[in-house]
Amino acid sequence: MGCTPEGVANALRGAAAVIAEHRAELIELDRAIGDGDHGENMNRGFQAVVAALDSALPETPGGVLKLAATTLISKVGGAAGPLYGTAFLRASTVVSNQPELGAAEVVAALRAGLEGVRARGKAVEGDKTMVDALLPAVAAAEKAGGGDVAAVLSAAAEGAATGAESTVDLVARKGRASYLGERSAGHLDPGARSTSLLLAAFAEAAR
């Protein structure tokens, strides 16, 4: 079974619920090494995505992803707005106007999202950013590419979770946390954590 516009919209609604549930946790993580607004910003952005989807559901999965992108760019702010916005925008572009997405398209969308984040944030693996969650997520998704959408997303979620955990020991080299230098080690990166939460929500929706 592939994903329809309704399916993608439901995955985003699930993501909004998970972000709302973990709002305080993301705030705490960001307060330790950033400016403390990540949870609030992400929650505001995803609630706005849900509101936008409720008022008019686009006709293609790509259209749904694009609506999410523009909403996140406008509502999230901070670094996460342009980063997640770019990820969803690139994902929407790569699936163009297809009426339904199969496993291969989902993998391509994840890959495009990763490339968008890398280009926008100019971060590489090991910088203690969302790239550290997204990169292993895409690698795992590509490995599971032969399966169905649920298998791809579940592999991506596992990859992201492991990748996010790996940021604890890293010293930040990007963003506000990089000004802390060595003091940034010992904390989970909030962006990597939110990436992991989003992919877990997508996997759950596809199950």
Added chain:
Amino acid sequence: MSVGLVLVSHSAKLAEGVAEVAAQMAPDVTIVPAGGLPGGGIGTDYDSVVAAVQRADSGSGVVLLYDLGSAQMTAELAVESLADPSAVGVADAPLVEGTVAAAVAAQNGADRAGVLEAATAAAAPPELAAPAEQATDCVELTLTNEVGLHARPAAVLARSLAELEAEVSVRLGDQEADAHSVLALMALGARKGDRIEVRAGGPQAAEALRVVQDLVEDNFGDPA
């Protein structure tokens, strides 16, 4: 019309303050601050930046300057979303110095590439090296205006020399600045009562010296 500037900052006050400083040196340039969140908080707002770019564009293009990382991302994303991204550039420059240099370049009629280059060059320490080796003429002047070679007078001086075919330097003590660079002039820290030595070379050297002399004697247009 001159190139417009947009200042993308996490703080509305910061963007407005930098715009205020730069506007003093570039009265005809449109400088639009885009700082903070719509509700007044700290952060960068994509929609405000896009709106600011539209306001700043009078047809000659726009250059954006930013303070910290996510402001850069917001600026770059806004540029990519425009119908014609080639009319707009994001300057990789320190916000205050870059904006001042960009504003003066725009005031002097530089195109988008020239304004971007001026902003980027501001990241390097001001040129204190002497361009005066071929100097043919020299004049000593005493600054009588209240603020010396501070921001506005420095900008007026650099601007007045822009059209002339002459290399001009200003010396104060053992420091020498390229008179075409506002930042270099300001770095001299010349104050009221200081005696500066102005050297000029090139085809219009004599005229350049006369221009500087007139400006100093006129207190750069300020009341004495």
